[in-house]
Amino acid sequence: MVWVFVGVVVGLFVLTYLSIRLLSAVRAYVEGEGLWSKGQKDAIYALTRYTLYANEADYSAYLMALAVNTGDRQARIELEKPDPDLDIARDGFLQGRNHPDDIDGMVFLFRNFRKLPDIDKAITIWAAADHHIETLTQVGERIRTAIRAGPLPPEQARQFLFQLHAINNALTPLEDRFSSTLGEAARKYTQIILVLMFFVVVLMLTLAYLFSRRLFLQFELTQEALRSGEEQLKSVLQFAPLPIIIVRLSDERVLYANNHARLQFRLGATSLERLRPRDFYVNGADRDRLIAALEATGSVTDLELLLQDADGKPFWGLYSSQRIRYEGHVCVMTALLNVDERKRAHDELRYRAYHDALTGLPNRAMFMDTLKRSLHRMERSGGTSSLLFIDLDHFKAINDELGHDMGDLLLRQVAQRIQDCVREGDLVARLGGDEFVVLVEGNDDPHRMADKVLNVLRPDYQLGAHTVRITASIGVSCFPQHGTELDTLLSAADFAMYQAKTAGRNGVQFYARPH
CATH class of the missing domain: 3.30.450.20 (PAS domain)
Structure with missing residues (x-):
């Protein structure tokens, strides 16, 4: 009977280990999507500037940003092969700026759970997005060739900009669907894991009860057979x-x-x-x-x-x-x-699934869930809410110059400053990379809140022996003025943030529909 207990406990331990690894890998892909999305948007932004101004620095920035997407594409294509070269796949994920500690888990999830419906759906979306990245690469080559041949005619420049805008519009819903699919997978697999753990515990309790019952029966028989059976x-x-x-x-x-x-x-x-x-x-x-x-x-x-x-x-x-x-x-x-x-294992699994490992803030999955519930609540009550999309200015330069450890320390300090300056009921989350969001419910002035965030981020940061200064660009969308759907509001705030970037950074832009 003892060995049965040992076997069940070992099985529970193995199940817990696999569960943590699976959910950690899903979290890594969600964070990787944030980096992928940022790389794509930075690439389009830089290529747009190159089209307008023919500045070689913008074209170099475009190639550097696009390397994130092409690295992840390299990893996906290699892992799709029957006998993949894992070193090539790992190099691709590293080029995609994924954390080195997460890469083995990402490979593990891709190779061992590829045929699960939700994972297969996410990878199919990924492949579709890569197709648009290929199109972006081709457009970039045509722009490069045209500019080298001489100044772009205004009409041709407009055509190129229209193509870039179309690619961005096609990629945005795919990025949201990828994150949403992985978030749904995380929730679904968490439920499955909890059910499996519940049945394992029930088995343990059943064995415990049967064993206890057996002891009780032995005790009763001993009482009947021996008057001094207590010993x-x-x-x-x-x-x-x-x-x-x-x-x-x-x-x-x-x-x-x-x-x-x-x-x-x-x-x-x-x-x-x-x-x-x-x-x-x-x-x-x-x-x-x-x-x-x-x-x-x-x-x-x-x-x-x-x-x-x-x-x-x-x-x-x-x-x-x-x-x-x-x-x-x-x-x-x-x-x-x-x-x-x-x-404790249950609480840890739930925390890991819905929180960012670096800053401790809610992650994209938890933010999307919370935003969805908030919008339903505001729609029923007739209330209002605002979404602040925060992107740090020139964070990559600090990260490259001081190293990833200092970059991570800066992100933690930024997260703490944002948390300290918002109201207790407001939600602060990290979407990935250097992107943060704040969900403000009620009638509080979003411009005042955005200015407050900008001001709290401006003072110097002490990163070990280094003192640095960083600013942010903030895009704001409001419910219901700028939309009533989750994806619409998030895309609007994202678009407004890039308008703030274009306007010179270190500022706030409210969403305005393109003319």
């Missing part, structure tokens, strides 16, 4: 793989506790006569609820309670209890299963 029962319980306690109901005195119970409750050499079972309950009402259930049915199974040991350290336990006669008294024998690790 034999103690011997059996002592080697049970679970904490077991016997309490006399009349005065709540502990008559017996096996070694597992002493270890679980940190009793040490404490005499049983000095123990008060009620002290082991964080909430005394739980003890009353247990006694009431025992008096009503004579037994309790799988009752989850918050307990504490002799040092006051809380833990979650599952109770299986039954009324028995022990040493001539009416008693309660309880077998306890510690489920603290399971609850």
